[in-house]
Amino acid sequence: MLGVCYYPEHWSEDVWARDAQRMAEMGIRYVRIGEFAWSRIEPRRDHFEWDWLDRAMDVLARHGLKIVLGTPTATPPKWLVDEHPDILPHDEQGQVRGFGSRRHYTFSSETWWRESARIVEAVASRYGEHPALAGWQTDNEYGCHDTALSYGPEDLKAFRRWLRLRYQSPDQLNEAWGSVFWSMEICSFDEVEIPVRTVTEANPAARLDYWRFQSEQIAAYDRMQCEIIRKHSPGRWITHNFMGFVLDFDHWAVGDNLDFASWDSYPIGFVEKFPFSEEERNRWAETSHPDIAPFHHDLYRGVGRGHFWVMEQQPGPVNWAPWNPVPKPGMVRLWTWEALAHGAEVVSYFRWRQVPFAQEQMHAGLNLPEGDELSVGGHEAEQVGRELRKLGDLPASKRAPVAMVFDYQTDWTSRIQPQGKDFRYEELAFRWYEALRRLGLDVDFVRPGEVLDGYALVVVPCLSIVDEKALAALRKTNAKLLVGPRSGSRDRNFRFPENLAPGVLQELTGNRITQVSTLRPGLRENVSGAIKGGAVRWREYLQSDADVLARFAKGDPALTKKGNVYYLACWPDEVLLTSLMRNLAQEARLEFLELPEHIRIRRRGGLTFAFNYGTEAWDVPSGAELILGEKSLKPQEVAIWR
Amino acid sequence: MLGVCYYPEHWSEDVWARDAQRMAEMGIRYVRIGEFAWSRIEPRRDHFEWDWLDRAMDVLARHGLKIVLGTPTATPPKWLVDEHPDILPHDEQGQVRGFGSRRHYTFSSETWWRESARIVEAVASRYGEHPALAGWQTDNEYGCHDTALSYGPEDLKAFRRWLRLRYQSPDQLNEAWGSVFWSMEICSFDEVEIPVRTVTEANPAARLDYWRFQSEQIAAYDRMQCEIIRKHSPGRWITHNFMGFVLDFDHWAVGDNLDFASWDSYPIGFVEKFPFSEEERNRWAETSHPDIAPFHHDLYRGVGRGHFWVMEQQPGPVNWAPWNPVPKPGMVRLWTWEALAHGAEVVSYFRWRQVPFAQEQMHAGLNLPEGDELSVGGHEAEQVGRELRKLGDLPASKRAPVAMVFDYQTDWTSRIQPQGKDFRYEELAFRWYEALRRLGLDVDFVRPGEVLDGYALVVVPCLSIVDEKALAALRKTNAKLLVGPRSGSRDRNFRFPENLAPGVLQELTGNRITQVSTLRPGLRENVSGAIKGGAVRWREYLQSDADVLARFAKGDPALTKKGNVYYLACWPDEVLLTSLMRNLAQEARLEFLELPEHIRIRRRGGLTFAFNYGTEAWDVPSGAELILGEKSLKPQEVAIWR
Amino acid sequence: MLGVCYYPEHWSEDVWARDAQRMAEMGIRYVRIGEFAWSRIEPRRDHFEWDWLDRAMDVLARHGLKIVLGTPTATPPKWLVDEHPDILPHDEQGQVRGFGSRRHYTFSSETWWRESARIVEAVASRYGEHPALAGWQTDNEYGCHDTALSYGPEDLKAFRRWLRLRYQSPDQLNEAWGSVFWSMEICSFDEVEIPVRTVTEANPAARLDYWRFQSEQIAAYDRMQCEIIRKHSPGRWITHNFMGFVLDFDHWAVGDNLDFASWDSYPIGFVEKFPFSEEERNRWAETSHPDIAPFHHDLYRGVGRGHFWVMEQQPGPVNWAPWNPVPKPGMVRLWTWEALAHGAEVVSYFRWRQVPFAQEQMHAGLNLPEGDELSVGGHEAEQVGRELRKLGDLPASKRAPVAMVFDYQTDWTSRIQPQGKDFRYEELAFRWYEALRRLGLDVDFVRPGEVLDGYALVVVPCLSIVDEKALAALRKTNAKLLVGPRSGSRDRNFRFPENLAPGVLQELTGNRITQVSTLRPGLRENVSGAIKGGAVRWREYLQSDADVLARFAKGDPALTKKGNVYYLACWPDEVLLTSLMRNLAQEARLEFLELPEHIRIRRRGGLTFAFNYGTEAWDVPSGAELILGEKSLKPQEVAIWR
Ligand SMILES: [Zn+2]
Ligand SMILES: [Zn+2]
Ligand SMILES: [Zn+2]
Structure with a gap:
């Protein structure tokens, strides 16, 4: 309507x-x-x-x-x-x-x-x-x-109130934030400052708490x-x-x-x-x-x-x-x-x-x-x-075959501590989504911890902090599960997990990350094996007891598989990403269709919709019973078929 | 001297x-x-x-x-x-x-x-x-x-005084500025703030008034x-x-x-x-x-x-x-x-x-x-x-054959509301001037509203707000009159004219603008007809009852003519601008001379001066009676002839 | 250890x-x-x-x-x-x-x-x-x-105290800073402000004093x-x-x-x-x-x-x-x-x-x-x-054959008054050092005024203000002395020397600088003669009674020699710099070795060390008696020989 x-x-x-x-x-x-x-x-x-x-x-x-x-x-x-x-x-x-x-x-x-x-x-x-x-x-x-986010006196007051509730005592805050580093310890919640306008970067755990505090306020205000x-x-x-x-x-x-x-x-x-x-x-x-x-x-x-x-x-x-x-x-x-x-x-x-x-x-x-x-x-x-x-009435939308786990906190952690200037979660998630859609796949977004029943493929571009509920959902799914770089790399207090990244995902993925390299534009590492292409921006050095499906030039694992769980140890360039998603779609036995860059399709109930964003026509699949549009989908045109 | x-x-x-x-x-x-x-x-x-x-x-x-x-x-x-x-x-x-x-x-x-x-x-x-x-x-x-422009407490005080005089009542200010939008209405002039440091952009009418206020102060201070x-x-x-x-x-x-x-x-x-x-x-x-x-x-x-x-x-x-x-x-x-x-x-x-x-x-x-x-x-x-x-004494400078209407307020309006990041009035006016000078034409700058008698060609690169006096002068001239994009697009309160752009120029130009597209660098629309080249940065969609001399690729009017009035519906690239000015010079029956990019000429009374800004010599026109310099105008040299 | x-x-x-x-x-x-x-x-x-x-x-x-x-x-x-x-x-x-x-x-x-x-x-x-x-x-x-550097109220108080000691009276400060320019004169030290946040650039002499004041505070605090x-x-x-x-x-x-x-x-x-x-x-x-x-x-x-x-x-x-x-x-x-x-x-x-x-x-x-x-x-x-x-124990490091005079104040003066946006002292010094090291030469850094005995070659990439001690050391050395552009161009109060640049170095170098041109990226002037290449960023116009070893395209001196003193009147591009350092090394009768860009050597006592930063192996000189590493120095490898 x-x-x-x-x-x-x-x-x-x-x-x-x-x-x-x-x-x-x-x-x-x-x-x-x-x-x-x-x-x-x-x-x-x-x-x-x-x-x-x-x-x-x-x-x-x-x-x-x-x-x-x-x-x-x-x-x-x-x-x-x-x-x-x-x-x-x-x-x-x-x-x-x-x-x-x-x-x-x-x-x-x-x-x-x-x-x-x-x-x-x-x-x-x-x-x-x-x-x-x-x-x-x-x-x-x-x-x-x-x-x-706002950074004024009212915000500071409210932040201190929020911290008091969360941490009960200054000692617990000091412990959680690692305030001993650089003598940042406080003796009273009234000593806390908003973590901005510091001489060099502020404590990342404090920054993450500040972000959570503001985010929670928004939800509470709306409520x-x-x-x-x-x-x-x-x-x-x-x-x-x-x-x-x-x-x-x-x-x-x-x-x-x-x-x-x-x-x-x-x-x-x-x-x-x-x-x-x-x-x-x-x-x-x-x-x-x-x-x-x-x-x-x-x-x-x-x-x-x-x-x-x-x-x-x-x-x-x-x-x-x-x-x-x-x-x-x-x-x-x-x-x-x-x-x-x-x-x-x-x-x-x-x-x-x-x-x-x-x-x-x-x-x-x-x-x-x-x-x-x-x-x-x-x-x-x-x-x-x-x-x-x-x-007339359109049919209801059904569950898609593919789920993407999407998490706001991961965006905050990577903006607080990018390590490589161009590691942007939003971009990573969007590019993974684009690659799936280029295969004609429908995608649902799910919240970390949401039950994953019914999906054939679940992708997690990055989930920096994996809580118990999120872990349980990932463990439970029978779908092919693709986990991206940097996942599980921090605990809830923005600390390294004791067992190193991917922390609570170690058992699931079979991997342990010992080093991370961030690569300036112009640097690229070759990946080959079951998938082929390049790693850019971010790559990890893994110790793995999983199967290694693809490797970096010097032989280190780039893509691993343990049971139904795949782990990608880098930011993929376009070639590698395409190769990866095609491979996963095959592993998940999904029907897919390699679409031109300007064509997209999407199903709603029994209907399939096609859209042409480009300058060249595209023929809808033979056998389509059109209820809107034509066989030859012209630029800026729409087709709907059963 | x-x-x-x-x-x-x-x-x-x-x-x-x-x-x-x-x-x-x-x-x-x-x-x-x-x-x-x-x-x-x-x-x-x-x-x-x-x-x-x-x-x-x-x-x-x-x-x-x-x-x-x-x-x-x-x-x-x-x-x-x-x-x-x-x-x-x-x-x-x-x-x-x-x-x-x-x-x-x-x-x-x-x-x-x-x-x-x-x-x-x-x-x-x-x-x-x-x-x-x-x-x-x-x-x-x-x-x-x-x-x-300054943005301090003294400025705020003076701005409120100025608004009080201009608008008499808060209601009239609210009406003029369209303050109902986003609940920006005020009940007293003491509620007005300087339109800066707002969360997103400030009201453009308020900004224009702030600019006028400061500009008027300068003139009054000087007086x-x-x-x-x-x-x-x-x-x-x-x-x-x-x-x-x-x-x-x-x-x-x-x-x-x-x-x-x-x-x-x-x-x-x-x-x-x-x-x-x-x-x-x-x-x-x-x-x-x-x-x-x-x-x-x-x-x-x-x-x-x-x-x-x-x-x-x-x-x-x-x-x-x-x-x-x-x-x-x-x-x-x-x-x-x-x-x-x-x-x-x-x-x-x-x-x-x-x-x-x-x-x-x-x-x-x-x-x-x-x-x-x-x-x-x-x-x-x-x-x-x-x-x-x-x-000895140099003769007096005479009226030039070409006038350019130049307006400061147009610069302010386009900086307040660029719509396309690279729409800069100063640049547009300079490029039009350059194109005229490349034809060896002398140019006078005139104030909007100034009588235009005696010019063969009048160009208005852009005049965003056309007051009555300016309109009268443009109506009255017999010169070929070229009006540029975005002219007449606002009334004195920075509102759309009721009849849409070009507002009070609709009758004169025969045009009504229904849409505007701003084009990022890399986008260009082809123009062909009496003039040829490309539109960049800004183009308009016209309804026209004038003659259409040139069109965009899909047939919409790009250059129109109604009587002596020409209207250009875009920002011209260099090729289109050159073509346009040559065409107008011909229409105005001006004698012109296509100069190399490094040569310029200018007349003062009966004398013609030539200047070489480049690296190659240029021959002064045959028949020139030199009183300074040589026939072959060397780099960085000057020639004067009768 | x-x-x-x-x-x-x-x-x-x-x-x-x-x-x-x-x-x-x-x-x-x-x-x-x-x-x-x-x-x-x-x-x-x-x-x-x-x-x-x-x-x-x-x-x-x-x-x-x-x-x-x-x-x-x-x-x-x-x-x-x-x-x-x-x-x-x-x-x-x-x-x-x-x-x-x-x-x-x-x-x-x-x-x-x-x-x-x-x-x-x-x-x-x-x-x-x-x-x-x-x-x-x-x-x-x-x-x-x-x-x-800090710019707060405590800094202002301390700066005024420092100025009081340095100048004794406001008149002496006014004289030193040239405060008469733009009516900047003060009547009391309490009228001095920190030279920042001014409408356009602040007085360079005031800025230099502010920098010295802060630098002196650091040394005193450490003491x-x-x-x-x-x-x-x-x-x-x-x-x-x-x-x-x-x-x-x-x-x-x-x-x-x-x-x-x-x-x-x-x-x-x-x-x-x-x-x-x-x-x-x-x-x-x-x-x-x-x-x-x-x-x-x-x-x-x-x-x-x-x-x-x-x-x-x-x-x-x-x-x-x-x-x-x-x-x-x-x-x-x-x-x-x-x-x-x-x-x-x-x-x-x-x-x-x-x-x-x-x-x-x-x-x-x-x-x-x-x-x-x-x-x-x-x-x-x-x-x-x-x-x-x-x-076992490594031998002691010996005096190097080459000295580079390195000066912090020169960095401050060129940041305060770059004249050309890319004149950066740090960069100039680094590039001269790199050129010397590409010849396999060891380099000592010396403080202006330090005795220069025992060096074969002394280079001064730039020394903007030459005090008496520094001048005495430069006069006294028998080494080949290379002085770079902009040296001696200011007196201690950030004024032009009365005799023009290079001020107190005029007699030593035989030069007087009448004009300076700063060149935007893309501009380059050719230099030829004993050294060849290009001048970029900065070039000077000299009157010289020294020998002219190389000239700019129109014949003005680019490199001069008076006795043992060489003066370079520009910022050299890479080609000119390489040519210059090779020439100087020859004049100083130094043994040198043109190294690939990824290889460096350095002596410590009787040992020579070699390092491979690149991707291709390099053969250590024949006759080297290796105590660590191999004849063929592999990428990322080290060799040490007697
Ligand atoms: Zn450190
Ligand atoms: Zn909206
Ligand atoms: Zn001036």
Whole structure:
């Protein structure tokens, strides 16, 4: 189904009804509103103005539209900031990040929690049972604009409280962090500082705790909002719109609060955000890389325990990337279908009409900035609306044959201690995902510790800290299990495991790592054997009692196998990665298909969807019974078959 | 005529007379002094020491030299800064920019205005009628070292005052800025913050107002100095020495205060400042790019309403660029003649003698650091002195056939909201200028709104906000009028025009822009038709009822014509730009001449000047009646003919 | 002899004895301890816990190991920082550099001096006469992590005190600094500011004084520690472990306090620190560039007046460079022998065992992180131990035939006023050293002013300020003396010499420099004559009455000779530099040998050592009587012959 984001407060009241009617006509069912409207809802403290919002919701309701209401906490108004400047966040340099855009608060401020509860209570109690209300969005894009972590006085206070609970005594903290190193020992929790702005690098265990503390705060803050909403709004669901390529907090934990996950899909903007090569950026500038949106669809389907929405779908060129090209004709439709193929329940465009003022005036909408004129993207959305009506309900998404274990903490540990400047977890996971998808495989994202029943292949690009639950799940699976470099390399206190890496995975993998080499760009080690290619960035020296399937040039193990468990001792270059995934797919007896770089497929129930991101046509498999599209899948086209 | 900058306070008094005599002998007529001498004029508050300056001026006068006196406000002395630290500027991070170099004040400080008035009053009342005094320079290089904008508490106070006057009520400000977006509404002017250090980008309308506010302050501050001077110094002119490639404030507005404009010409230093390619930087490292100085000569001749000086002329290698090569022999002479060709009334070298201490000790002068020994540049200046004596008075500069409408606010809007990272107005305007000059055309710079009578071709590389006066002038001209991309794309409040871009230019151009694509380096769209080449960086999608002269690859209009008005819907690459300007010159029936990249010509009255910036000779047109130089224009040579 | 760094406080007490025994068995004689243990020695103010350290020292003593005790001042504990936050340093932005790593103090804090004296007194009086104590290390790696200079309120106070002593009156300071320029004059020392955070560059003379002030403080601080130690620890030596590629303070002056110098040799980490090309970085990534460690061995042998240790020797991959590859097998042994060849008296590995927690957990040790298992480097160290036992005492190092005059102040002057962005003294000196070593020549580093008797060739890559003593030494030498560009270009107050550069060297060199050109990358001037190649980065225009041996393309002198004195008027590219050094070696009648880029040789007494850093074997000279290694010197191998 389709949805749209709408800002009645941005438009003259006399266009609301016409807008609502046109939405309904083009097949839109859900309208998200309200998430930035605090200053209109409560222009002065305790002075609430509900009338306009009442009227806006009623107009939408009258046209049969369902409403998603956002809590307005992403934009505290100026009067509140002036009353309580302690809600403002601080950057790593200790500088206040001020009022004037959005997300200008720290999760550490007790004042902020109180004020958030107050406004959420007010909105939820007023609209919680509104007949047109389908559900809620908490806040907006947690962590966007680097706002997961803040480094100010309120943060320090909250961090000390958190540490006190976690460690009970300074001695236990000293022991856990290894504070004896460089005389960093403390005698009281009041001696702890935020681990930034030190002369050289700060203690990595302290940094990891700081990250966990902030991440836990986000989940708890979200839970606080959810609890208030649930109290006032029985029978309505709650979601949050996550961002793309933000790994600063544990999305799995926030997902626990929600009925399902949703995310904001800006496939072209994200091309400039991920560390692609310049050549890749140019190739995908006007279509997006074919795995960017799917990677997040699959991730957030996991976070949503099988359910997700795209809450904001890019409808044309946006405004916030370094360059913002117009998407190739057809791409807005393609992205919408790609989301649906991955199981999205609703795809909601951001936004109904381009706003002619303020920060996002260059961000396209389904309509041009003035009047009732559909944009290119608007016409494509309209087409999807027609196609959806014609196809009827889509079947449910099934479990994929492949699972990727995805872990936020691993991102934090490798950013805290990269050892090699270009070891980026996010990149590793994305490249493994891409390699699987190039084989036409569907992938589920699973949380460390989640039961792995039913998968033929489980891949763990890296899991730096393996807790008991995660270990149990990995031990239990019968799937072919591929474990990547650096896994199990730290214990929960960011220490070397006593038995050396991969720590608790030693028995499972049959390996013990005695040395690690990080390789500057330009250095590469050859790998040959069952798989062939090169190791770059990171390689390990193993002692192994497993079978050695591939070796580095001097004979050391590069890929090992013990029972169903494979271990890769390096960062694979593209050739090695392709070879590896093909090999694993064969070992797992998966049917696969080597796709060109611009073609992707995905199944939903009994349907198979194909997408062409490139410039050359591709023939769908013979025997496909097409229900949308043609045998020859043209550039920017979609096909669906049984 | 020639001039020189002199610092009697840097030299022992016994060399003053010899220096003055040698100046006079080499044909120097004007000597600028005093602009950094506050600590010598007023070493303690209200304790003035005039004697040394009296004597210095008398020495110069005795040798027949005319004096240009600078107000010393670019360097407030330490005692004043310690008394009133609130005069210091703040950078974008909110950090004080301290004492110890120059330009350490903010235009927002009321204290600073009072103190400036006091010292200008003191100097002007003492020397206003000195018989040798020709005129005044206010301050020194406004805006240099990023000093046009400051971001401190004094700035915030002044900004709020300025907004109060402009908007009368918070509601009107909210409406103008679109503050409803992201709950940015304010209830009182005291709630306004400086639009920096926000979590993500600040409101563009607020940023534009902040820029206008600071720019207006500069013009008002300069006017305050001018008024004091005029009161005490009847019959003397006033100028200010502008910098090159500084667009942070509206030079046209400061020009309104002045009798004529002047500028500081450092052709080689500026090669590293403009975004040239590395290849261009290497090619022009020792001569400068042949359009850098001319671009500014023409601009400041415009700002000076037909009159300008070069107040500081580079006399050899300087000290402040990342690299500071020795200019090729002949270049100091060439630059001097180039300035004169463009209508400069005086070319004044910076400085008489290289100073052997402090920050600029590696900056060449006409003399070596010690003694009376001319530098290479000094000898070349001497030669120009001889040549000028021989040629006699130069004819007056006439109106050029081509006008370029040049607008500072357009620079601010595109820096506030680039949309594509490499959309730089300054670069666009420079490249258009270069293309015209490669056709041997003379160019005038005109202010938006200025009457365009008498031009055959008017080019507007970009004019983001078109006010009524500007529109009227563009409507009225019979010249061929070329309007560039992004023109008319915003209204005065930094909003989309209601009818979409080009807003008030829709009728004139026949176009309406529905989409904009910004293209990362590596992307290029082909253009063909009456002009051929590529679009890079920026392209628009037009609905047009004008004639379409050239199209993008898929058929959309790239160049349109409606009556005398041409509209270019992209950033042209070099090939397209050359093709465009040749085409326009033909349409305007201009005589032109395709010059090699290293040759430039310019007319002054009935004389034509030619300059060779390259390594190969060039033959002057047959029939030229040479009054300086030779038929074969050698590298680094100058020719003048009738 | 061999040593090792050990941290008993990091390990359970029951492993101490086994560790000590294994050290002794592998030939280790010295153990450095204690330098980061303040929080264990004095966990609360005036509450000392000596027992553990008593026991640790006794265990080492019992196994026949000699102890080097470090004063623990590099890591003031948290309770002290909280009591006296004024000891913390400030960065150039004025931001506090906080607790949480190491070196978090400023040398300007009087509190810090008092507290340092207190803890040094405590440690020295307790252990000064411990029978196993061989000597002392003061603090740890002065200047590491950019800690030589601090920019806070304590620094300003101390700077004003220092200036008062140096200049006596504000007028003398104004005169020395040329403060009249830009009205920078002061009336009282209390008006002086730290020369940072100015609007444009600060006064270079002020900056140089600030650097000298901070450098002098470091030497004085170190002297304070030494005096306390000497009082309590008769008969024990004192050293300090200097870092590599740190030029921020005058190491010669600190050396004056010490019995000998030592340094911390991390050959691979330093590859990323020096401005090598990417190609060089890749080539030497796993072995280090063959001159990095030797350059420092020779430098610190000079600083130690003929005596030096390697206090920390890289034993495998480290953790702190952008990339940290595993060294090629054999390199730990090779580096150890290279140090010994250059005269090291002890090579002490950092560290005994890899620590499994805190910041340096990825830094290899001689043992793996847990247990008693030697690492690869540990095995190589063991091998050196065996070889040393077999070879017996090594002969003393003799005076080298070539001296390089090396000066820290020259580094500061060129960083303060680069004039060309890539004029880096450190790089110039290193490249000259490399060129000499490629000829198989041994090199001594000498301090400006040191007597130069006995050298055949003296090279001065650059000596910006030549004081009387330095001039006398250069005048007196009979050696061939090569003086490089920019020498003598400033007087002690950072002024141009009155007679222009090279100032006091004019008579000696026969040259006078009238212009300087700095050349951006891509520009190059041809040099031909007795030497051939190119000038890059920097070239001078000379008036010369010396013999001109080589000239620039237009005929100006590039290399001159007056008596025994050669002057090079440019930064030589690799070709010119090679040609120059070969020419000079011939003029000095030195025997030399053109070595491949990966081979280096070095003599110690009657022995010659050869080292292979590359991938191809090299034959040692015929007639060599080998006492270690083989005729064919394999990659990563060492040979020693008589
Ligand atoms: Zn969004
Ligand atoms: Zn200037
Ligand atoms: Zn160290």
